[in-house]
Amino acid sequence: MNQKTPTWLDRAVIQTASLHPYVPGKSLEQLLRETGLSKAIKLASNENPYGSPPAAIIAMQQACATTHRYPDGDSTALKKALAKQHDVDPARILLGNGSNEVLELLIRCFADHKAQVIYSRRSFIVYALATLAAGAHGVAVEDDADWGHDLVAMLAAVSQYTRVVCIANPNNPTGTLLANASIQGFLDALPRDVVVIVDEAYHEYVAETHANSIAYLYHPGLVITRTFSKAYGLAGCRIGYGIGDAELIACANRFREPFNLNSIGQAGALAALGEQLWVKTHVVKLLFERDVLEKALQERGLLLAHSDGNFVLLRHANAMRIHALMEQQGIILRPLVSYSMPDVLRVSVGTSAENHAFLRKLDQVLTQL
Numbered sequence: 001m002n003q004k005t006p007t008w009l010d011r012a013v014i015q016t017a018s019l020h021p022y023v024p025g026k027s028l029e030q031l032l033r034e035t036g037l038s039k040a041i042k043l044a045s046n047e048n049p050y051g052s053p054p055a056a057i058i059a060m061q062q063a064c065a066t067t068h069r070y071p072d073g074d075s076t077a078l079k080k081a082l083a084k085q086h087d088v089d090p091a092r093i094l095l096g097n098g099s100n101e102v103l104e105l106l107i108r109c110f111a112d113h114k115a116q117v118i119y120s121r122r123s124f125i126v127y128a129l130a131t132l133a134a135g136a137h138g139v140a141v142e143d144d145a146d147w148g149h150d151l152v153a154m155l156a157a158v159s160q161y162t163r164v165v166c167i168a169n170p171n172n173p174t175g176t177l178l179a180n181a182s183i184q185g186f187l188d189a190l191p192r193d194v195v196v197i198v199d200e201a202y203h204e205y206v207a208e209t210h211a212n213s214i215a216y217l218y219h220p221g222l223v224i225t226r227t228f229s230k231a232y233g234l235a236g237c238r239i240g241y242g243i244g245d246a247e248l249i250a251c252a253n254r255f256r257e258p259f260n261l262n263s264i265g266q267a268g269a270l271a272a273l274g275e276q277l278w279v280k281t282h283v284v285k286l287l288f289e290r291d292v293l294e295k296a297l298q299e300r301g302l303l304l305a306h307s308d309g310n311f312v313l314l315r316h317a318n319a320m321r322i323h324a325l326m327e328q329q330g331i332i333l334r335p336l337v338s339y340s341m342p343d344v345l346r347v348s349v350g351t352s353a354e355n356h357a358f359l360r361k362l363d364q365v366l367t368q369l
């Protein structure tokens, strides 16, 4: 038989066939282009609606003067400041281009093609994408009746091939929160050769009520990940980090590219760490706004469940139609079809003015269904 030799493109197509790129929330620019509107509101990516801490903006402007130089590849000053904040050795910190990169580095490092990575089916989609990219096998465990992680079922899914378990706390997109005691029980029951990522991207929104999970770092396989993208208001800087056992972190660090954090982001994050009052003040404001939104959705019979993140969940049989009509009105929301929740829209909490505009437009749209 005359078989054609595969080209580099044929090979690449086969190799990437199962990979699906992450689809982020639609950008304001894209919606304005599509609709011809002059302004729009984005409530789709759980960003900080209040902006960035002022000291971080100044530090980033100053950092622009030295961008002809490569950044500090080890992010020494930022790592030291984070180590001080969490009272851990700097060697226990892994910095990434967003916590997204930290998740990818950990999964790539610990899951080979024979490995299983366990996560909840309705949890941050990057766990599944990073697992596929690593050539490992994802095990998506059904969530419990309250949309939360079912830790009993996740534990039951652990096998000799399990290398990594990912838990988002609070969870995105369902907004559920696991008590630290439940996580501790889960950690204690796991085999010691499993790496557990507890992804705390939304930690600052529960920090007052939720005991400090850093205390559970006695577990040798635990890595807690955090980000500057949410409460710290620096989503565009792409800075996140993981804290874990120093040797485990050193292994994951081998996969990191040399200059993964740019100098402007490093400067912004370092300055933002010194702006705790700004962060706390804006978290309080946001939690007040989240209550307003949840009450408003509840009054309309549209609230799926309470969320512990900086977003709320709208449930309606015609959710996708609402999403489309809201975009025509200049409001970008996040459909959860990819999480098998076709009747749910995730709505990031905005400023008071943005939230009121959202509710006004929502009421108009509901009359058009």
Ligand SMILES: Cc1ncc(COP(=O)(O)O)c(C=O)c1O
Pocket (backbone or CB within 6 Å): 045, 046, 097, 098, 099, 100, 101, 124, 168, 171, 172, 199, 201, 202, 226, 227, 228, 229, 235, 238, 239, 240
């Ligand atoms: C649960 C969770 N983890 C991680 C991330 C990634 O955040 P970043 O890469 O901006 O730090 C997100 C982003 O929305 C998230 O929701």
